Amino acid sequence: MSHAALAPAIYGLLAEFETPTELVEASKAAHAAGYRKIDAYSPFPIEEASEAIGYHKTTVPLIVLVGGILGGLSGFGLQYWINVIAYPLNIGGKPYNSWPAFIVPTFEMTILFAGLAGVLGMFALNGLPMPYHPLFNVDRFSAATRDKFFLAVEAADPKFDLAETHKFLESLQPLTISEVPH
Amino acid sequence: MSNDNLQVRPADYVIPADAANWQKRALIVGVVGVVICVVGAVTSLEQFLRGYLIAYMFWTGLSLGCLGLLMVQYLSGGLWGLVIRRPMEAATKCLPLMFVLFLPILFGRNVLYAWMTNATLTARNSWYLNTPGWIGRWLFYFLVWISLAYLLNRRGDAQDDPPNAGPQPRFQGLSGVGLILYALTVSFAAVDWIMSLDPTWGSTIYGLIFIAGQGLSALAFNVVILTVLTRCSPYREIIKPMQFHDIGKLMLAFVMLFAYFSFSQWLIIWAGNLPEEIGWFLNRIRGGWGIVALVIILFHFALPFALLLSRERKRAGRRLIGLALLLMFMRVVDIYWYVVPNFAHEREHFYLSIWYIVAPIGVGGLWLAYFFYNLRQRPLLPAYEPQIPSLLHQGSHGH
Numbered sequence: 001m002s003h004a005a006l007a008p009a010i011y012g013l014l015a016e017f018e019t020p021t022e023l024v025e026a027s028k029a030a031h032a033a034g035y036r037k038i039d040a041y042s043p044f045p046i047e048e049a050s051e052a053i054g055y056h057k058t059t060v061p062l063i064v065l066v067g068g069i070l071g072g073l074s075g076f077g078l079q080y081w082i083n084v085i086a087y088p089l090n091i092g093g094k095p096y097n098s099w100p101a102f103i104v105p106t107f108e109m110t111i112l113f114a115g116l117a118g119v120l121g122m123f124a125l126n127g128l129p130m131p132y133h134p135l136f137n138v139d140r141f142s143a144a145t146r147d148k149f150f151l152a153v154e155a156a157d158p159k160f161d162l163a164e165t166h167k168f169l170e171s172l173q174p175l176t177i178s179e180v181p182h
Numbered sequence: 183m184s185n186d187n188l189q190v191r192p193a194d195y196v197i198p199a200d201a202a203n204w205q206k207r208a209l210i211v212g213v214v215g216v217v218i219c220v221v222g223a224v225t226s227l228e229q230f231l232r233g234y235l236i237a238y239m240f241w242t243g244l245s246l247g248c249l250g251l252l253m254v255q256y257l258s259g260g261l262w263g264l265v266i267r268r269p270m271e272a273a274t275k276c277l278p279l280m281f282v283l284f285l286p287i288l289f290g291r292n293v294l295y296a297w298m299t300n301a302t303l304t305a306r307n308s309w310y311l312n313t314p315g316w317i318g319r320w321l322f323y324f325l326v327w328i329s330l331a332y333l334l335n336r337r338g339d340a341q342d343d344p345p346n347a348g349p350q351p352r353f354q355g356l357s358g359v360g361l362i363l364y365a366l367t368v369s370f371a372a373v374d375w376i377m378s379l380d381p382t383w384g385s386t387i388y389g390l391i392f393i394a395g396q397g398l399s400a401l402a403f404n405v406v407i408l409t410v411l412t413r414c415s416p417y418r419e420i421i422k423p424m425q426f427h428d429i430g431k432l433m434l435a436f437v438m439l440f441a442y443f444s445f446s447q448w449l450i451i452w453a454g455n456l457p458e459e460i461g462w463f464l465n466r467i468r469g470g471w472g473i474v475a476l477v478i479i480l481f482h483f484a485l486p487f488a489l490l491l492s493r494e495r496k497r498a499g500r501r502l503i504g505l506a507l508l509l510m511f512m513r514v515v516d517i518y519w520y521v522v523p524n525f526a527h528e529r530e531h532f533y534l535s536i537w538y539i540v541a542p543i544g545v546g547g548l549w550l551a552y553f554f555y556n557l558r559q560r561p562l563l564p565a566y567e568p569q570i571p572s573l574l575h576q577g578s579h580g581h
Contacts (some may be wrong), residue, residue, distance in 0.1 A: 061493065091405050092455065103445065 011134035012037075012154040013165055013182050014091035014141065015174035020046050023149035026172040030153060031166060037157035041141070041150040060121050067117020069111045075109025076102055138178045152180065184324070190354040195561040198414035208547050215544020222537045223286070231290040233537030238287060239376060239517050240399065242280045243392065244549070247400025248273035249331055250364050252356035256308050256334075261383035261573050262428035265421060266404040267564055269411075271338055272556035273400070274331035279552050283323045287320065287375070288317070297381040304381050311381055316374055323367045330360045339565050376517075380523035383462045385451070391443045398436040399513040405429055405506035407500030416562065420574065423497035430496030433509070437490065441483040465523040470532030475520045482512040500537060514542055 018021045023040055030038050031054050040049040079102040083089070088096045123129070135141050135152060144150050151174075153165055162179075169177050222230035248270040255270075256264030263270075284486020287294065297303040297311055304311045337351035377388050408425065411417040451459045467475055486505055495501045518538055523529040563570065 061491075065491070092453075094455075100449050103449070 010155055010162075011137075011180040012152050012156075012160070013169055014135065014138055014163075014178045015151045015153075015169045015172060015179050016140055016143070016176045016178070017149040017151065017172075017174050020149055022172075022174075024048045024052050025149060026151050026169075026174070029172055030151060030168075034159050035157050035165075037154040037160075039152045039154070041135075041144040041152065043145055043147065043149075047175055058125065060118060060125065063125075064118040065122070068114030070117075071113020072106050072110035073168035074113070075106040079105060083168045127169070134180050134182050136182050140162070140176060140178060148175070195416050195563040195565060197410065197558050197562050200414060201554050203560065204410075205551050208550035208554060210547070212544060212547025212549075212551050215540060215547050217543050218540050219537075222540065226304075226535070226537065227290065227293055229535040230537045230541065231286065231542035232296045232525070233535060233539070234295060234545070236514060236517050236521055236538055237377065237542035238280070238283060239521075240514050240542060241545050241549045242277075243396040243513070244328065244370055244399050244403055245273050245276045245280055245331075246364070247396030247398070248403075249277070249327065249334075250361065250368075250397060251400050251404075252334060253330075253360045253364065256357040257361070259457035259569065260428070261569060262432070264564065264567060264569060264573050265417070265425050266408060267338070267567075268560060268562050269404055269553075269557060269559075270400070271331075271335050272553050273403070275335060275556040276549055276552050277324065277327050277331050279548065281328065283548070284320060284324075288320070291316070291520075295378060295381075297341060297378060307381065311378055316378075319370060319374055321458045323371050326363050326367050330356075330363065333496055334360070338564065339560070341564055342561065343566075365389075365393060368396065379521065383459065385447050385462075387447045389471065391440070391447065393428070394436060394440040394443050395516065398433065398440055399505055399510050401429060401433045401436055402506035402509040402513075405499065405502050406510075406533065409503045409506075411562065412499055415524050420563070421499075426499050426502055427493070430490060431501055433502075433506070434490035434496075435489065437483060437486045439507070440461045441487070446479075466519060467528045469530050471519070471523055471529070473532065474501055475517065478512065478516055480509060480517060482516055498499055 003111075015026065017026060021044060023042060024046065027038065027040050027049050028032055029157075031052060036054065038053050040046070042049060076099075080097060083098070084096040091098070094101075140148070141150065151169075151172075153160060153161075153169065166177060219230065219234070223235070243319075251263070252267065252270045252274060255267070288309055291313070292298050295316075298313055298316075301308070333356055334353070337353060337356070340351045370391070372389045372392040376392075377384070405426070408417070408421065408429070412421045448463065449461060454460075467473065486509055489505055520534060522538070527533075563573075
């Protein structure tokens with residue numbers, strides 16, 4: 001009732017933990033309890049935490065692969081077009097399409113495009129650049145870059161209920177629980 | 183983080199009892215192989231010696247690749263090397279065996295190397311290519327390799343003594359000097375034993391191709407050994423997907439390195455198109471040998487490269503072992519493609535003698551039997567290596 005009306009008004013709940021171990025345990029518990037729109041924040045990468053919140057796969061490798069293939073094809077295509085179609089030159093009696101000579105730039109273009117696709121794809125998938133994020137409305141959250149570990153449960157989660165979720169997070173014994181306003 | 187459970191001892195890492203069976207089986211293959219090889223040496227000495235040279239280069243390369251990787255790991259650190267350190271040390275201990283197994287090549291040198299008996303072939307380079315120099319360099323290479331293997335293994339043994347016995351042995355200086363010596367000796371050995379089969383042709387990247395090949399076969403061999411060892415205690419509990427992932431990544435790097443060196447050799451010679459150089463490639467493309475070249479491009483580079491891009495494939499030994507065995511096989515094929523088209527009759531048409539297959543299997547049996555014998559002498563993990571706690575705690579969080 002009042003909760004249901006209130007729920008969309010906030011971004012979610014944020015629980016603060018002292019150690020990475022507690023964060024991983026809490027993430028596992030939240031995932032086991034059926035929460036899916038959860039996220040873990042820590043000063044350094046914790047592979048177990050990503051696994052605990054059910055974050056198994058990203059599409060970055062696929063983007064890198066596609067970028068690499070496009071780079072390779074465009075690199076080879078450019079050289080083929082120049083040497084065979086646009087400006088054919090007889091060099092040492094070799095055929096116009098002297099593919100061995102094209103391999104090195106093709107390789108470099110593959111690496112360049114794959115690298116750029118990786119960086120840009122990572123930015124796009126992360127929604128970056130992101131000038132505003134509700135979590136920064138919580139003052140304590142700045143410790144996430146220093147020495148504290150946070151678990152956020154978003155209000156957009158179907159299972160989210162302000163009172164119920166609050167109670168659930170309390171059972172994980174965090175240092176603090178904060179409501180995150182939009 | 184508590185360190186109570188980190189009181190490990192070498193005795194905790196005893197090699198599985200099955201290894202004795204593996205050793206016995208390898209020895210049977212080796213002895214049977216050698217007996218058949220003796221028949222080959224009597225009935226068809228030329229072809230047997232060529233097959234034996236292929237076998238010798240591959241299995242010696244495996245020992246040497248492990249020697250190189252061992253020193254790289256001592257210099258760079260990294261948890262990937264800890265779980266394969268003892269297998270790599272056991273492989274380097276096979277070098278005295280390979281020294282002895284050089285004898286058929288030594289005694290068959292006049293059959294194998296045309297320049298030994300025909301002085302006109304070395305009119306310009308006899309200052310390097312002469313029989314006393316060739317024998318002297320063989321002795322020198324093995325002096326360097328066996329000394330390095332001996333010193334590294336002795337320090338590895340010293341580390342297994344209880345930690346209060348003294349300061350940790352130092353590996354870095356030895357490995358730094360050792361790697362330089364390794365690169366030089368392997369380059370010259372490749373020139374002496376394979377490139378000189380055609381004494382008028384030269385390639386400056388030749389040695390590097392063999393170094394990359396040795397690293398690749400050593401990594402592939404370690405994947406196989408690690409997968410087999412992970413089926414039993416104690417590795418079943420210790421090995422995490424991370425170890426296979428790291429070795430898989432290195433294997434991908436070496437697949438690319440091998441392709442890069444091999445392609446560089448091809449690109450420069452193709453671009454120059456000089457009569458005294460291009461013949462080497464023409465002999466290896468024409469007369470059916472082009473099929474072998476294509477197989478090498480596809481299965482030594484393209485397929486392993488594409489498969490090793492996958493993260494999931496690199497993280498499980500059972501998904502890597504097939505690829506590792508393929509790469510070891512392709513190393514033999516590559517050496518075969520380097521060796522056999524040197525000979526006038528064989529370069530006319532694609533040629534495969536039974537001895538090119540029997541000799542690698544026979545020598546491999548002996549090598550593996552001695553490898554398992556060496557491996558069984560010591561615990562599987564260097565228990566007092568300072569990085570062992572991080573290895574055992576991998577998978578638990580925090581730093």
